[in-house]
Each structure stands twice: as C-alpha cells, then as structure tokens.
Amino acid sequence: MTSTTEKTVTDMSVFEALESEVRSYCRSFPTIFDKARGYKLWDTQGREFIDFFAGAGALNYGHNNSRIKSKLIDYLTDDHVVHSLDMATVAKESFLKRFQDVILSPRGMDYKVMFPGPTGANTVESALKLARKVTGRQTVISFTKAFHGMTLGALAVTGNAFKRKGAGVPLHHAVSMPYDQYHENVDSLTLLERYLEDDGSGVDLPAAIILETVQGEGGINVAGSEWLKQVEQICRRWDILLIVDDVQAGCGRTGPFFSFEEAGIQPDMVCLSKSIGGYGLPFAITLIKPELDQWAPGEHNGTFRGHNLAFVAATEALSYWETDELTQDILRKGEKVRLALEEMAAKHPELQTDVRGRGLMQGISFASEGFADRVCQAAFQRGLIMETSGPDSEVAKVMPPLTIDDEGLDKGLSILEESIQAAKQSSTQ
Structure with missing residues (x-):
C-alpha cells in the first residue's frame, strides 16, 4: 500500500467534468474511496485513512x-420487501x-x-x-448558530448565513434567539x-422552540443542562411545544442514546436521522407525544418513508443499546478525546484555542481564520479524515464511529x- 503521507495525485476528472459544482466533501478529501470497514477507509490507490468524520454522524456503528x-x-x-411506502411490513413491525422495547420503555x-x-x-x-397544525400558530423560535436542514422550513430555523442565502427566497415565520453561552x-x-x-416585542407567541443540545454544524456548542431545563420550563409556562433536533447528537453520539437524557427534559417531539439507519442507510423518524399526533392520513408523506433495508439495519443496531455498556464506553473514550484536545491546546497557546463538545462529538476551535481548514487538510495528507464546523469553519471536528477501538x-x-x-x-512560512 502507498503511504498516506505521500502526496500522490488522484484523477478526479470524471467528477470535475460531470458532477455539479455543488459537490463539497470530494473537494475536502480529493481521492476516490473504494473500501471501508469499521473506522477505516481505503482509496483506489490502497491508501488507508482513519475516519474521524463518520459520515457526518451517520456511521456511529462504523463502516460495513x-x-x-x-x-x-x-x-x-x-x-423480502424493500420498498413499501408506509404499508405494513414485517421489517417495519420488527423495528x-x-x-x-429497547429505547422508549x-x-x-x-x-x-x-x-x-x-x-x-x-x-x-x-x-x-x-x-403549527396543533397550535394554530406560525412562528418557531430557534437559536443562533443552529443547523436544522437544507429545505425551506428547516433553513428558516437555521442560523448559517451562507446556507440561508441558498434558499433564494425570504425565510419567514422564525425568530432566532441567543444560544446558551452565546455571549457572556x-x-x-x-x-x-x-x-x-411584551406585546410590543414584535414576536408572536410561537408554535414551538427547536434546538440542538450540541450544535454540530454550528461549531460543537454545548447547551448546559440547567439552560435546557429552563427552556423546557418556558415552553410549559407558555404552552409552546419543545422540539429537540437529535439528528446528529442523538443515537449515542454524546453518550446516552438521546443527547438530552442528561438534562432530564421531555421534549414534545424528537427528530432522529443519520445513525438511526444503523448502516449509513437513509432513514429518519419523528417521535411525537401521543396527544400531538393529530395528522390526517397522508397529510405528510413521502415515497421513501418505508425504507425496509433501513428498518432491518436500525433494528439490529438497537442491540447495542440493550445494556449501558456502549454508553459507558463512549463516555470513557470521550474523556480520552477531551484530555488529548486539552493537551494540544495547552501546547499551542498562541493559537487561541477552545476545546468543545461531549462524548465522541468534540472539537477544537482556532482563532485564526482558515487555520482549522489547514489542520484538516494536513490530517488528510497524513491519513485522517476530519471536517470543520462553525460559521467560519473555525472548529476541527473529532467525530469517529462510536465503535472505534482505543x-x-x-x-x-x-x-x-x-x-x-x-x-x-505552514502558516509561518
């Protein structure tokens, strides 16, 4: 195999000629990947990479x-049935x-x-x-630096200016408030x-408040348990629904299966995707308090909402959660990551770093513009896949599969x- 430290050139001409300019990760990791297993990937030239990216959180249980x-x-x-829309299948019933039995009860x-x-x-x-349907209200409150998705409703409650601009139309019926510790x-x-x-505030009583307990794309910002409890209390006081977006932080990424368990809150709705699919397969679920389940049949639908391969993969992945063994292992390895990042920060005080995160969703921020990008580029050259996060890509993100060994x-x-x-x-040369 070729050493990952050798700067060999991969022919990316097919992608450059035929694929849209919107592609991003293949620019960050300019090689053609071929095989993957556990926490490792190999490209077509046989170069081996350690994966600290995990499919942006979709591969908590590793590759293959x-x-x-x-x-x-x-x-x-x-x-067995693969495609079924929302018809009843054996795979869906099992999931x-x-x-x-394993998660909710x-x-x-x-x-x-x-x-x-x-x-x-x-x-x-x-x-x-x-x-909005249940409450009859339109406004949703979200938080600074939030990321909730790239479709219009989700973009309206997303903070990132670059992504919001891509909508091409005004994004309405959302109000952004400061996230925990946004400003001291x-x-x-x-x-x-x-x-x-205040009736003169210009903010209508919202239908819901939506939040991430750990903001992944926003820069690995962690909300404290007390802050989360206070948000829940506000929701109860004002009859506002609380939505927790656990798409990236859930499925064990921070230790417990749900990222909000430590805070002891009870959201009205929970959004799960990414690693709920178990194998990197497209899959999402929305958890709804029974009294809020006021949909008319087919009022929200989709051709691929009955993805039976994802049901199968997700059902088997839940076997990891029959005991708290994986949670404890994530917390142990998360502490290892925390100590390592803090040591790195201490060695380079001039870089004005900040270590952030929980469990195996952590990162180290750098004050200098573009520095985190250069770190991730250097890591790729040395056989490590990492991405940046934050409004200015200022955080180098450590997010390996949960099953990675020591x-x-x-x-x-x-x-x-x-x-x-x-x-x-390189920055001093």
Whole structure:
C-alpha cells in the first residue's frame, strides 16, 4: 500500500467534468474511496485513512458493520420487501417493537413513531408542520448558530448565513434567539421571556422552540443542562411545544442514546436521522407525544418513508443499546478525546484555542481564520479524515464511529496533533 503521507495525485476528472459544482466533501478529501470497514477507509490507490468524520454522524456503528451487514444480506437473499411506502411490513413491525422495547420503555418515554421521509430535513420539516397544525400558530423560535436542514422550513430555523442565502427566497415565520453561552453578557432565556411577555416585542407567541443540545454544524456548542431545563420550563409556562433536533447528537453520539437524557427534559417531539439507519442507510423518524399526533392520513408523506433495508439495519443496531455498556464506553473514550484536545491546546497557546463538545462529538476551535481548514487538510495528507464546523469553519471536528477501538482513537488523535503542528508551520512560512 502507498503511504498516506505521500502526496500522490488522484484523477478526479470524471467528477470535475460531470458532477455539479455543488459537490463539497470530494473537494475536502480529493481521492476516490473504494473500501471501508469499521473506522477505516481505503482509496483506489490502497491508501488507508482513519475516519474521524463518520459520515457526518451517520456511521456511529462504523463502516460495513458485520452484525448489521449480515442481517441485510439475509433480508435481501430471502426476497423480502424493500420498498413499501408506509404499508405494513414485517421489517417495519420488527423495528417498531424493538425501538419500543429497547429505547422508549426503559426510559419511561411515551411517543408515537412517525416515518416522515429518509433525511434529517424530512424529520425537522414534519415536526415544524405538526407544531403549527396543533397550535394554530406560525412562528418557531430557534437559536443562533443552529443547523436544522437544507429545505425551506428547516433553513428558516437555521442560523448559517451562507446556507440561508441558498434558499433564494425570504425565510419567514422564525425568530432566532441567543444560544446558551452565546455571549457572556447576555442572559438568553431572560431575554426570550421578555419578548414573550411584551406585546410590543414584535414576536408572536410561537408554535414551538427547536434546538440542538450540541450544535454540530454550528461549531460543537454545548447547551448546559440547567439552560435546557429552563427552556423546557418556558415552553410549559407558555404552552409552546419543545422540539429537540437529535439528528446528529442523538443515537449515542454524546453518550446516552438521546443527547438530552442528561438534562432530564421531555421534549414534545424528537427528530432522529443519520445513525438511526444503523448502516449509513437513509432513514429518519419523528417521535411525537401521543396527544400531538393529530395528522390526517397522508397529510405528510413521502415515497421513501418505508425504507425496509433501513428498518432491518436500525433494528439490529438497537442491540447495542440493550445494556449501558456502549454508553459507558463512549463516555470513557470521550474523556480520552477531551484530555488529548486539552493537551494540544495547552501546547499551542498562541493559537487561541477552545476545546468543545461531549462524548465522541468534540472539537477544537482556532482563532485564526482558515487555520482549522489547514489542520484538516494536513490530517488528510497524513491519513485522517476530519471536517470543520462553525460559521467560519473555525472548529476541527473529532467525530469517529462510536465503535472505534482505543488503538484507532489514539492513532487518529496523534495524527491530529501532528497536523496542528504542520498547519502552524505552514502558516509561518
């Protein structure tokens, strides 16, 4: 195999000639990937990469997880139903029962499960629509630096200016408030309540408040448990629905299956996608308090809301959650990541770094514009796949599969440390 530190050139001409200019990740990682297993990928030249990206959080159980793959192969070999819209199938029945038994019942949670379509934006859109239908109100409150999807409703509650501009039309019926610790001199929730109390504030009583407990694309910003509890209290006081977007932070990414478990809150709706599909397969669900399930049949639908391969993969993935063993392992490895990032930050005080995150969703920010991008480029050259996040791409994001072993985690963190040094040297030349 070719060493990943050698700067060999991959022929990307087919993609440059035939694929839209909108492509992004193949620009960040300019090689043609061929195989993947666990926390590793290999390109067509045989170069090996450690994956600290995990499909933007869609591969919590790693690439080609053998347990899940076996179930998919058996399902396909036996000619079971693959496409079914929302018809009843054996695969859907198995998933619903398993999700109830393994996830909801042990946590004392009472939700109906909706299949809105296969993406994170689908689950967010369905939650926003249902909140407006149930309450009869239009406004939704979101938070600074939030990211909830690329369709129009989801973009309206997204903070990123570049992504919002792509809508091409005004984005209405949403109000953005400061996220927890957005500014040290701003008490964001007192501000929110003053807006709700004041008939002259210009903010209508909202249908819902939507939030991420850890903002992934927004820069790995973590909301504190007390702040989340206060948001819930405001929702109850004003009869506002609380929607938690757990698309990226859920499915164990921060330790517990749901990222909000530590705070002890009970959202009215929960949005799940990405790793709920188990194998990187497109899949999303919206969890709804039973009394809010006021849809008319077919009022929200989609051709691929009955993706039976994803049902199969998701059902098997839930076996990881029969005990708290995976949660404890994530928390242990998350502490390892935290200590490693803090050591890196301490070695380079001139870079004005900040270590952020929870579990295996962490990152290190850099004050210098473009520095995090250079770190990730240096990491790629050394065999590590990472992405940036934040409004200015200022955070180098550490998000490996949850199943990564200590050897892979240590090696990846070592490459990251080398890459910070390399980026620093290149910026002084």
